[in-house]
Amino acid sequence: MVVPMRCTACGNDETRVVDSRSAEAGSAIRRRRACTRCKNRFTTFERFETVTLTVVKRTGDKTPFDRAKIVRGLTLAAKGRPLESAVLQLIADSVEDQARIEGPEVSSEWVGIAVLDQLRALDEVAALRFASVYKGFVDVADFERELTLIKREHPAFGASEPQSDSLTPH
Numbered sequence: 001m002v003v004p005m006r007c008t009a010c011g012n013d014e015t016r017v018v019d020s021r022s023a024e025a026g027s028a029i030r031r032r033r034a035c036t037r038c039k040n041r042f043t044t045f046e047r048f049e050t051v052t053l054t055v056v057k058r059t060g061d062k063t064p065f066d067r068a069k070i071v072r073g074l075t076l077a078a079k080g081r082p083l084e085s086a087v088l089q090l091i092a093d094s095v096e097d098q099a100r101i102e103g104p105e106v107s108s109e110w111v112g113i114a115v116l117d118q119l120r121a122l123d124e125v126a127a128l129r130f131a132s133v134y135k136g137f138v139d140v141a142d143f144e145r146e147l148t149l150i151k152r153e154h155p156a157f158g159a160s161e162p163q164s165d166s167l168t169p170h
């Protein structure tokens with residue numbers, strides 16, 4: 001159960017988050033809040049241990065966020081690629097941080113895309129593999145969109161698509 005964040009001026013428990021950033025190397029989150037009643041702004045400092053992070057699957061089923069599952073997927077995708085295990089751990093950490101800022105609930109699609117975004121910047125081969133490994137995990141359409149982006153940014157990587165600097169409008 002999440003404790004309501006009360007306004008420090010008037011005690012109103014309806015506040016709006018205006019800014020979130022991770023703190024203490026990702027073990028806590030600092031939120032800038034605004035009271036919906038008196039417009040007072042204040043900062044809260046929330047420890048992650050008090051917040052349960054949940055992943056909502058396409059089926060609507062909810063499951064606890066599993067960092068180890070992300071690392072397993074990354075490890076499979078990075079096999080034989082010049083990506084050290086420590087880098088994969090960092091990606092998983094970073095996705096967890098983002099999820100906590102986004103959360104307390106994130107969709108499985110969101111997790112897959114967040115991982116892919118980071119992996120793509122490091123190694124497009126691993127990113128493509130990750131996309132295929134996780135096809136069953138996230139929405140296929142999302143991944144197809146991501147794959148199109150990868151091919152667009154790395155034309156040599158795609159099949160027979162002509163190289164073009166201009167983006168094709170959808």
Ligand SMILES: [Zn+2]
Nearest residue numbers: 007010035038
């Ligand atoms: Zn207030």
